[in-house]
Amino acid sequence: MDPLRLYVDAQFASPYAMSVFVALHEKGLPFEMSTVDLGALEHRAAGFSDLSLTQRVPTLLHGDFALSESSAIAEYIDEVFPGTALYPSEPRSRARARQLQAWLRSDLMPIRQERATEVVFYRPSSAPLSAAAQASAKTLFDFAEALLPADAENLFGAWSIADVDLALMLSRLVLNGDAVPPRLASYAGRQWQRPSVQRWVRQVRPPL
Structure with a gap:
């Protein structure tokens, strides 16, 4: 098998790098990992910029x-390699999982700004959520409540990578002490304890 190398941010705080990890x-899959210092603009430097068409991690x-x-990487991995399925096998559930991933990456900007993943991996924020962030949180909760079946551990029966992505978005609020519906907080907490997730959580991070 051709070797695999994953490039991630030097702070191990990118939710998208975490998803691929x-x-x-x-x-x-065995893989090597290399860090890219985004603060030092290493993603723009020759070498990485020649490697990554979008000059981004992961x-x-x-x-x-x-x-x-x-999400493109996760789909590629799922199509190329055997093992645990990363997406649901049923077409509509698979489409819904991809919809969720796309939405989490393109919407909810007030949450992503006011509860950046530094609150998850470094320290919480003492600033209250703005009105815009509260509105985004309600949209997030409504979506998650509608998608997560009653008494279910995962969104689509068997675990999928979309569970990790949704759990991390919820955890920006849960781990910061913001109000989250108990059912969703419990769901996020269960996903957070998954061994593959905890491997990322336990990465040694440099000071901010």
């Missing part, structure tokens, strides 16, 4: 093939 571990290098954008 978890996907690789769930597949049981970027996965599989042999001589480099791919960025986390």
Whole structure:
């Protein structure tokens, strides 16, 4: 098998790098990991910028093939390698999982700004949520409540990578002490204890 190398942010705080890291571990794939210091603009420097078309992390290098954008990487991994399925097998559930991933990456900006993942991996924020962030949180809760079946551990029966992505978005609020519906907080907490997720949580991080 061609070697795999995953490029992630030097702070191990990117939710998208975490998603691919978890996907690789769930597949049981051996891989090397390299860090990119975004603060020092290493993603713009020659070398990485030649490797990654979008000059972003995560970027996965599989042999001589480099791919960025986390959901594209997860889909590629799922299609190329056997092992734990990262997406539901049923077409509509798979489409819904991809919809959720796209939405989490393109919407809810007030939450992503006011509860950046530093509150998850470094320290909480003492600032209250703005009105815009509260409105985004309600949208998030409504979506999650509608998608998560009653008394279910996962969104689509068996675990999928979309569970990790949703749990991390919820955890921006849960782990900061913001109000989250108990059912959703419990769901996020269960996903957070998954061994592949905890491997990312336990990464040694440099000071901010």
